[in-house]
Amino acid sequence: MGYRMRYAEISVNSPVAQRRTFSYAIPQNLSIDVGQAVWVPFGEKLLQGIVTELSDYPAVEETKDIAGIIDPHPLLSSPHVALARWISTHYLSSLFDAVALMLPPGFKRRVVTSISSTTKESDISSLTSPQRHVLELIKRQGRVGLKEQEKTLGKKKAQTLVSQLIRRRLVARSYELESVKARPKVELYLSLATALDEAQREVARLSKKGANKQAALLTFLVQQFKPVSLAEARRRVNCGKAVVDALAKKGLVTVQHIQVKRDPLSSQHITPSQPLHLSAAQESAFKSIQSSLLEVAEKHISPPVFLLHGVTGSGKTEIYLQALAETVRLGKRGIVLVPEIALTPQTIERFASRFPDKVAILHSKLSLGEQFDEWWGIKNGEFDVVIGPRSAIFAPQPDLGLLVIDEEHEWTYKQHDKPPHYHARNVAIKLAELTGAVVILGSATPDVETYYHAQQEDYRLLQLPERVVPNENSPLPQVEVVDLKDELKAGNRSIFSRSLSQAIGKVLANNEQAILFLNRRGAATSIQCRNCGLVLRCKRCEVTLTYHSAEDTAVCHQCNYRIPAPQICPQCLSRRIKYLGLGTQKLEQETSHAFPQARSLRWDSDVTRQKHSHQEIFNKFRAHKADILIGTQMVAKGLDLPQVTLVGVVSADAGLYLPDFRAGERTFQLLIQVAGRAGRGSLGGKVIIQTYSPKHYAIQAAAKHDYALFYDKEIAYRRQLHNPPFSQLASLIYSHTNDALCQRKAERLRQHLLEERDAKGIADLSLIGPAPAFIHRLRGRFRWQLIIRGAELPTFLSQISIPQGWAIDIDPIGL
Numbered sequence: 001m002g003y004r005m006r007y008a009e010i011s012v013n014s015p016v017a018q019r020r021t022f023s024y025a026i027p028q029n030l031s032i033d034v035g036q037a038v039w040v041p042f043g044e045k046l047l048q049g050i051v052t053e054l055s056d057y058p059a060v061e062e063t064k065d066i067a068g069i070i071d072p073h074p075l076l077s078s079p080h081v082a083l084a085r086w087i088s089t090h091y092l093s094s095l096f097d098a099v100a101l102m103l104p105p106g107f108k109r110r111v112v113t114s115i116s117s118t119t120k121e122s123d124i125s126s127l128t129s130p131q132r133h134v135l136e137l138i139k140r141q142g143r144v145g146l147k148e149q150e151k152t153l154g155k156k157k158a159q160t161l162v163s164q165l166i167r168r169r170l171v172a173r174s175y176e177l178e179s180v181k182a183r184p185k186v187e188l189y190l191s192l193a194t195a196l197d198e199a200q201r202e203v204a205r206l207s208k209k210g211a212n213k214q215a216a217l218l219t220f221l222v223q224q225f226k227p228v229s230l231a232e233a234r235r236r237v238n239c240g241k242a243v244v245d246a247l248a249k250k251g252l253v254t255v256q257h258i259q260v261k262r263d264p265l266s267s268q269h270i271t272p273s274q275p276l277h278l279s280a281a282q283e284s285a286f287k288s289i290q291s292s293l294l295e296v297a298e299k300h301i302s303p304p305v306f307l308l309h310g311v312t313g314s315g316k317t318e319i320y321l322q323a324l325a326e327t328v329r330l331g332k333r334g335i336v337l338v339p340e341i342a343l344t345p346q347t348i349e350r351f352a353s354r355f356p357d358k359v360a361i362l363h364s365k366l367s368l369g370e371q372f373d374e375w376w377g378i379k380n381g382e383f384d385v386v387i388g389p390r391s392a393i394f395a396p397q398p399d400l401g402l403l404v405i406d407e408e409h410e411w412t413y414k415q416h417d418k419p420p421h422y423h424a425r426n427v428a429i430k431l432a433e434l435t436g437a438v439v440i441l442g443s444a445t446p447d448v449e450t451y452y453h454a455q456q457e458d459y460r461l462l463q464l465p466e467r468v469v470p471n472e473n474s475p476l477p478q479v480e481v482v483d484l485k486d487e488l489k490a491g492n493r494s495i496f497s498r499s500l501s502q503a504i505g506k507v508l509a510n511n512e513q514a515i516l517f518l519n520r521r522g523a524a525t526s527i528q529c530r531n532c533g534l535v536l537r538c539k540r541c542e543v544t545l546t547y548h549s550a551e552d553t554a555v556c557h558q559c560n561y562r563i564p565a566p567q568i569c570p571q572c573l574s575r576r577i578k579y580l581g582l583g584t585q586k587l588e589q590e591t592s593h594a595f596p597q598a599r600s601l602r603w604d605s606d607v608t609r610q611k612h613s614h615q616e617i618f619n620k621f622r623a624h625k626a627d628i629l630i631g632t633q634m635v636a637k638g639l640d641l642p643q644v645t646l647v648g649v650v651s652a653d654a655g656l657y658l659p660d661f662r663a664g665e666r667t668f669q670l671l672i673q674v675a676g677r678a679g680r681g682s683l684g685g686k687v688i689i690q691t692y693s694p695k696h697y698a699i700q701a702a703a704k705h706d707y708a709l710f711y712d713k714e715i716a717y718r719r720q721l722h723n724p725p726f727s728q729l730a731s732l733i734y735s736h737t738n739d740a741l742c743q744r745k746a747e748r749l750r751q752h753l754l755e756e757r758d759a760k761g762i763a764d765l766s767l768i769g770p771a772p773a774f775i776h777r778l779r780g781r782f783r784w785q786l787i788i789r790g791a792e793l794p795t796f797l798s799q800i801s802i803p804q805g806w807a808i809d810i811d812p813i814g815l
């Protein structure tokens with residue numbers, strides 16, 4: 001053993017620790033590495049920690065010793081430790097929360113405290129009688145849990161008595177982890193214990209005696225080449241446990257405990273597949289990636305980030321597959337991220353069939369046991385490819401060579417519901433930098449910020465402008481935009497325009513299928529004039545006003561501008577004011593009303609709460625057990641449904657007027673995705689978009705399948721309004737049961753931030769709000785939001801003491 005560092009910096013599992021690490025001395029007898037999980041004393045407690053750094057000098061004068069090792073092997077690699085630090089700094093999250101993203105499933109466990117008596121024989125005459133009582137109990141039992149003591153004596157009393165006894169050194173505390181939630185799974189396996197000919201003679205003997213079940217089981221085992229699970233054997237031979245025991249007793253079979261893997265793919269039948277012959281466009285994109293992989297492997301270049309911009313069905317996935325194969329050929333491995341919703345068996349099967357037995361799947365819906373086995377399997381290098389939703393970026397995949405992010409523009413890559421508020425795309429790019437891996441970002445509708453980076457040549461742009469057309473009848477579908485104002489003028493008040501109505505009728509007559517899409521998100525309702533199409537907007541922020549029914553007012557969620565909900569249109573003076581807010585449920589009713597002969601099926605989050613329901617709905621529709629599929633964005637994603645010849649967007653406007661500067665982008669992306677569902681088969685297809693704003697650039701561009709048209713408009717707006725990528729945003733939300741208090745706190749922080757800004761002389765930093773958050777009241781708490789716009793916000797904010805109770809989101813996806 002060579003020279004050993006004497007101190008360790010440790011990220012401690014305590015809310016107090018925040019973004020800091022703490023210095024501990026390494027005891028002589030312990031061998032400690034970066035990434036290792038250890039026990040450390042922290043105040044009165046013993047807590048879990050992860051070693052982030054080793055050093056010769058502590059950061060403080062007084063250090064305690066590391067108390068012990070939790071796992072002999074480091075759980076995090078050095079790049080992962082660095083990644084956790086980056087996440088904590090960039091997203092202003094606690095360091096241990098960032099570390100925890102990379103720990104094995106079931107790791108974060110509670111500590112159980114127990115009390116045992118010391119061997120010291122001392123004078124106990126000075127003890128009070130309750131103290132004596134507790135001490136005797138502990139002595140009698142040797143060791144008791146603190147929890148049990150608390151249960152019998154009451155929490156306060158138990159803790160006080162135990163502390164008093166500890167101070168007198170009569171008892172000592174010790175700590176253990178509560179029992180493991182996930183363990184390796186062990187199953188019973190059967191194998192033959194005798195030579196084959198001996199076993200065959202035995203079969204004959206058993207049959208003669210009429211022990212047919214035993215004979216059958218033995219015959220079955222004779223035919224096997226390797227041990228068979230007990231469950232499998234019993235199923236095949238249809239015998240009870242007694243039959244197995246009888247054979248085991250005679251010494252004819254052996255029963256062994258074997259550790260088995262809980263394999264999420266085991267229930268699926270997978271046929272291996274071969275690489276496809278690439279089209280010219282695919283070939284050229286692939287060649288670029290291939291040569292980068294080679295050059296990176298030979299260390300000639302630092303790894304690039306590719307943006308693979310290809311229309312839906314242009315064969316991006318085939319490129320991922322071949323790039324992964326190339327990565328494996330170079331002795332490396334990959335991770336593929338897909339939006340959670342796209343983690344369909346279809347997608348999984350495509351990867352699993354190209355890399356048989358070499359694909360690991362991480363998914364929140366796997367059992368903890370399955371996750372545990374996959375995690376350790378990955379860490380042990382058993383898989384070439386890991387595939388999963390955003391959290392799969394933290395898989396302990398060794399030898400990273402390629403990171404693929406499919407549908408890179410998807411919101412689901414941002415963890416918005418709990419800290420750390422990381423974005424998996426940014427994390428992937430950082431991880432690639434740390435490990436020397438190549439990144440492929442794939443999308444039909446790249447995030448405007450990503451595309452901007454490609455334009456700036458930070459990323460390398462690869463394009464697949466056309467669908468891979470195995471069949472000439474399947475180009476991008478035709479899109480018709482219907483102006484709903486014209487419908488009203490023609491006296492049609494139904495939610496189906498004449499065009500859409502007709503098209504649905506035709507689909508039904510031809511026994512084809514249709515999808516009706518309604519992008520209704522959240523509870524917000526915007527206010528619109530049905531006569532001239534005017535949507536009420538904030539005079540100051542240009543965003544859509546949100547209708548608050550309780551107060552009958554229209555409110556700007558950006559700056560809190562309020563007006564009474566109008567009775568007449570401020571533009572054309574019409575009284576036909578409409579509150580937009582049609583939901584999928586209502587749409588389903590209207591559909592069965594208008595098309596009583598059609599079988600419809602609804603797909604939204606209300607009907608997909610169970611584990612398999614996504615798959616069930618999909619299978620049902622694919623098997624043509626329904627004619628019309630009605631749904632929210634769920635129906636827009638990556639589904640391949642060849643019998644769908646019509647996609648109707650019932651209202652493109654609901655998403656268009658969300659109070660968010662990304663509303664145009666989201667609408668464009670969704671429309672393109674939805675349109676991509678039509679005409680995937682030989683029957684061709686058509687898309688009808690219903691809107692009150694047919695001239696809106698997002699709708700115009702979507703109708704023409706023209707990303708460039710959309711991007712040029714959008715990036716000009718972004719530049720003009722100084723929105724990302726030309727600035728960075730941070731959202732700060734304060735929540736409390738008292739609305740007025742929230743507002744006051746928010747105003748105070750605003751003042752404080754402005755003072756800090758001016759004191760530091762930062763010019764390009766502006767504050768928006770405070771205003772009620774988009775969801776003003778959540779679970780009984782009011783929420784007020786401040787938005788900061790500027791550059792390098794994490795650096796600015798980390799230097800400011802922000803009071804307790806504020807939730808900070810750097811680069812929020814929605815305002």
Ligand code: ADP
Pocket residue numbers: 276277278279282310311312313314315316317318319468470
């Ligand atoms: P994307 O990921 O861009 O939506 P896919 O990779 O799913 O596109 O390809 C769309 C369809 O075209 C799939 O059915 C796929 O099997 C097929 N495909 C892709 N590349 C080729 C090719 N080179 N030759 C033949 N078929 C292909």
Ligand code: ZN
Pocket residue numbers: 529530531532533534569570571572573574
């Ligand atoms: Zn009007």
Ligand code: ZN
Pocket residue numbers: 538539540541542543556557558559560561
């Ligand atoms: Zn406003």
